[in-house]
Amino acid sequence: MAATLSAAFNVEEHGASYGTPAGPSVIIDPPGGKLPYLPGMRERALDNDQHRERDPVGQCHMHGVPRVMFPPFPLEILQDGNYVVILAETEHGVRIIPTDGRPFLKDYSSWNGDSRGRWEGDTLVVEVRGLNGRSWLDQAGNFVGSGARIVERFRLTGKDTLNYEATLENPSVFSRPFTVRVPLRRRPADVELLEYGCIEGERDAVHLPPVDGERR
Amino acid sequence: MTRHALVWMLFGSLAWAQTPSPDLRGIWQATGSAYQNLEGSPAQAGRLAAKSAVINPASGKIPYRADSRKSLDRNFRERGTADPLLACFQPGVPRAVLLPEPFQIFQSSDRVVIVYQHVHAYRVIFTDGRPHYDDGIEFYMGDSRGRWEGNTLVVDVTNFKPETWLDGAGNFHGSKLHVVERYTRTADNTMRYEATIEDPEVFEGPWTVRVDLARHTEPNFQLVEHECERDARGIYRHPPQFLK
Numbered sequence: 001m002a003a004t005l006s007a008a009f010n011v012e013e014h015g016a017s018y019g020t021p022a023g024p025s026v027i028i029d030p031p032g033g034k035l036p037y038l039p040g041m042r043e044r045a046l047d048n049d050q051h052r053e054r055d056p057v058g059q060c061h062m063h064g065v066p067r068v069m070f071p072p073f074p075l076e077i078l079q080d081g082n083y084v085v086i087l088a089e090t091e092h093g094v095r096i097i098p099t100d101g102r103p104f105l106k107d108y109s110s111w112n113g114d115s116r117g118r119w120e121g122d123t124l125v126v127e128v129r130g131l132n133g134r135s136w137l138d139q140a141g142n143f144v145g146s147g148a149r150i151v152e153r154f155r156l157t158g159k160d161t162l163n164y165e166a167t168l169e170n171p172s173v174f175s176r177p178f179t180v181r182v183p184l185r186r187r188p189a190d191v192e193l194l195e196y197g198c199i200e201g202e203r204d205a206v207h208l209p210p211v212d213g214e215r216r
Numbered sequence: 217m218t219r220h221a222l223v224w225m226l227f228g229s230l231a232w233a234q235t236p237s238p239d240l241r242g243i244w245q246a247t248g249s250a251y252q253n254l255e256g257s258p259a260q261a262g263r264l265a266a267k268s269a270v271i272n273p274a275s276g277k278i279p280y281r282a283d284s285r286k287s288l289d290r291n292f293r294e295r296g297t298a299d300p301l302l303a304c305f306q307p308g309v310p311r312a313v314l315l316p317e318p319f320q321i322f323q324s325s326d327r328v329v330i331v332y333q334h335v336h337a338y339r340v341i342f343t344d345g346r347p348h349y350d351d352g353i354e355f356y357m358g359d360s361r362g363r364w365e366g367n368t369l370v371v372d373v374t375n376f377k378p379e380t381w382l383d384g385a386g387n388f389h390g391s392k393l394h395v396v397e398r399y400t401r402t403a404d405n406t407m408r409y410e411a412t413i414e415d416p417e418v419f420e421g422p423w424t425v426r427v428d429l430a431r432h433t434e435p436n437f438q439l440v441e442h443e444c445e446r447d448a449r450g451i452y453r454h455p456p457q458f459l460k
Contacts, residue, residue, distance in 0.1 A: 060452070062336070062443060076340065078329055080241065080322040085329060087338055092306070094336045096320065102436045110441035193340055195355040199304045199444060199452045200379070 001077060001162060001184040007070040010140035011035070011180055020139070026070075028165075029179040035142055036175045048141025055136055060198035062093040062111040064135025065128045065150050066166035070182045076193050084117055084124060089193045097126055104129050111135060113150070124154040133172075145173040160186035238367045240328070240399055243320045243432040243439065244407060250427050251314040253385035254278065269314075271410075272424040278387060279420040291386025299386070300379055304444035304452040306337040306356040308380030309373050309395050310411040310425065317458065318432055320439055328362055328369060333439040334458075341371055348374050356380055358395065369399040382413075390417040405431040 006014075006023020013033055016022040025033030037045065048054055057063055063071055073090040082100040087093070099117040108114050114130035133146030148170035157163045162184040169177040249257075250269035255277060259265040268276030280288060291298060301307055307315060312332045319332040326344040331337075341362040349359050359375035378391040398410040407429040414422040444452040 059446065060444075062441075078322055078324060078327075080324060083322065085322055085331070087329070087331075087340070092336060092338060094331050094338055096331065096439060098438065105438070105440070108440070111443055112441060190346075192342070195306075195357060197306070197356060199335075200300075200306065200356060202452065 001075045001186055005072055007138065007180070007182050008067075008072045009138060011138045011142055012140075014140065026180045026182050027178055028181045029167075030176065035137075036178055038173060038175050041173050045141045045143060048136070048143060050141075052139065052141065055139060055141075056111070056134055057091065057136070057139075060091065060202065061134075062091050063088070064111050064131060064144070065095075065113050065115075066152065066164075066168065066180060067135060067137055068093050068095065068112060069152075069164050069166070069184075073196070074187055074191065074193060075184070084126075087193060089196050091198055092196050099124075109133075122155060124152075126152040126154070128152065143173070144168065144170050147172055157183075162186070238364055238369060238401070239323070240321045240369060240401065240407065241323055243318050243437055244429045245318045245432060246314045246316070246409070247428045247430050249316075250425065251311065251316060251383055254383045254387055254425055255385070257385075269425040269427050270423055271426045272412075272422075279423055281418060281420055284388075284418045287388060288386055291381065291388055293386075295384060295386045299381055299384060301381065301384070302454075304335055304454060305380060307332070307334060308356055308376065308382075309339075309358050309360070310397065310409075310413075311380065311382055312337055312339075312357065313397075313409055313411075313429075314383070314425075314427055317442065318437075318439055328371075331439065333442050335442055335444060335454075343369075348372070351375070354378075354391070358393075367400060369397075371395075371397040371399070373397065388418070389413070389415045392417050402428075405433055407431070 006021060007026045009020045009023060011026050012035060013025040014023055027033045030036055062068060068088055071088060071090045076087040078085040082098055084097040084099060086095040093112060095112050095115055097115040097117040104116060105114045108130035109132045110130055111132060113128040115126050115128050117124055117126045128150040131148050133144060136143045148168060151167045153165045155163045164184055165179055165181045167177055167179045249266045254269050256266045256268035270276045270278060273279060312334060315334050317333045319330055322329040326342060328341040328343060330339045337357055339357055339360050341360040343362040348361055354375055354377040356377050358373040360371050360373045362369055362371045373395040376393040381388050393415045396412045400408045402408050409429050410424055410426045412422050412424045442458050444454055447453045
């Protein structure tokens with residue numbers, strides 16, 4: 001599967017700029033397509049945009065949810081018994097989603113979270129907790145904070161098209177829940193994920209400034 | 217009556233023998249300490265003696281070419297800093313299988329997917345006969361192509377980058393590494409793992425390691441996220457809970 005490109009650059013509507021193609025907002029709620037930041041939070045996102053070296057993905061970290069679902073690289077989805085597995089080519093990211101009704105892990109903090117899935121008719125509904133609050137939503141510096149809870153909905157809309165929606169609730173950063181919708185398209189059957197290396201042989205990391213929350 | 221029963225038994229066992237039902241799914245982990253040194257190690261402070269995991273040759277020794285010894289000795293001396301695993305590189309094969317961390321096997325009709333907890337490395341192993349990549353493209357985890365031989369999953373792994381090590385003692389390979397792995401269930405919760413390793417630029421001939429794998433059966437057991445973080449100097453390091 002692969003997502004349309006523009007959400008990876010900026011989940012909000014944006015014009016073209018150096019290295020960034022223009023794109024529409026993928027936010028379907030609230031109406032108007034803007035992230036419902038609390039006062040002061042949009043300024044932080046704009047400051048991030050001026051300091052993209054802080055982007056956790058640029059520091060070889062996994063994308064976090066929901067950004068991991070619309071990177072400019074392919075994903076592989078595998079269903080096997082009590083699990084749905086999502087492999088991201090970029091950062092060799094992994095999500096293993098049990099669908100057997102087991103409880104969430106306690107006191108868990110991670111980039112890609114702790115996911116629990118269930119089927120509602122033909123829709124896979126995934127609840128995500130245990131996120132570390134350090135992820136960005138896109139390359140433009142939009143971000144999530146600690147305590148985020150996410151509900152994702154995956155539904156096939158055709159033989160080769162998948163609708164992905166994520167509703168994010170994060171009262172430390174946003175005034176209300178918001179929902180993104182990104183369509184994904186199936187790649188031909190002979191496409192294989194390739195290996196992605198980031199940390200391997202990294203010799204410039206020592207020159208990068210620290211990112212929020214990083215131990216220095 | 218007796219003859220009827222015999223026919224049923226014969227048919228029953230034939231059907232059982234012919235049904236290809238190799239199911240390797242589950243969360244597995246290597247037993248023993250081959251990850252420290254494939255050739256085993258004598259007892260030392262805080263550590264039990266370990267037998268060599270090398271079953272061929274019978275000496276339990278890796279058949280290095282004479283001109284590889286210098287690199288091996290240097291690796292061993294500098295293993296505390298030079299091991300690429302310490303810098304969070306993907307571990308390579310067979311080292312990923314042998315590490316003291318769980319991995320999960322998923323299967324579908326045309327592929328086996330293995331997700332290692334260690335730095336969330338994964339392998340997608342097609343079993344539908346599609347060929348390897350050509351020479352010239354290299355991977356830390358290699359390029360894996362699988363096939364079923366009875367109840368054994370046989371995986372042919374090529375196209376390796378030469379940087380990874382084979383264990384924590386500095387055993388190493390070059391860019392001509394070729395690994396053939398064999399995964400065979402031996403009981404509900406045990407699997408035998410064998411890897412035959414060759415690299416004519418480093419070894420005098422092929423050699424084989426064997427390690428028993430055990431399945432995690434704890435209720436709701438799951439892999440957790442093992443992601444490296446930069447330390448105060450900006451170097452990627454494993455979180456302390458994963459260091460063994």
